[in-house]
Amino acid sequence: MNQKNLLDVDWSKIPAPIDDGAATHLVGLKIPPVSLVATDDTSVTLSALRGRSVVFAYPRTGEPGKIALVDDWDMIPGARGCTPQTCSFRDLFAELKAVGAAHVFGLSTQSNAYQAEMASRLHLPFPVLSDEKLALTRALGLPTMEVAGLTLIKRLALIIDGGRITQVFYPVFPPDRNASDVLEWLKENRI
Template structure:
């Protein structure tokens, strides 16, 4: 299975309002481990805008995804989305983002494999303990005995969530959507 390509018949996730409360919310004083070995204090991100995109689960070649993964609206596409953020990384920075981070509930070692395999120029953050997920009440879903994040992107400006993209679909085109928003909405 090619994890970078999405099937044509993926179901789109509905807008269930589960992220409506996030805009205007300050990020809490929680530090998450990153795949580059650092710990990122979310309430002390670099000045300006930070792109924090949340995703459910990156697949690995040769490892089965959860049963009926493609039938879950919004589940499939994490690898394709990561590759799109990789491919648009320089453009996102040029458009005013100070940093880009991926965020999931997978552990750092699992995420590091994806960063290395996909040659991602940005770190992934692990919320394996659900600290950020609980405090911000991020939307989740359960599959195969695991709780995973629903796909969303927060643009954080000077520590406060300025913009939320939710639901995200299709995930392989989402980085371009974020880039277009940054270009249309310059920071001051």
């Protein structure tokens, strides 16, 4: 399938993911000391960050005009919507910071080079982390799916306070509302 417009999605035609329980163990977990490369050419160790961090994870962003990973990508529950999710965090970035998010990161298993292109194209005010080697994904037991021989993180968002997960948003649907849901939670749960 040719992805003509990554932002214009009729969510009523896309299958919603179900809560398969794959994220229930995450609340309360301490983040392991795993360093990930970021699109701003830094190395980020989430466990070492002070304050509140918001990390939203997604399977795989696409590129306009490029062929999708698999023909039925849009019909895989939870697959479609990485760019709308990312853009929603971009658009609400200042508000997220204003209510206590010291750090905001995107996260996927795509390479840093791929993510850097996307971050530049979408004018992201925050870095995107690459877990290409699945170090953090495996250490935390993040929910994943296998597509075209690749292990991809299922869409979710984490609130991390002082190196410990305090809130998980999973499953996420529709993806373009994830940032506003996180923002509302942050407003109600200030630190």
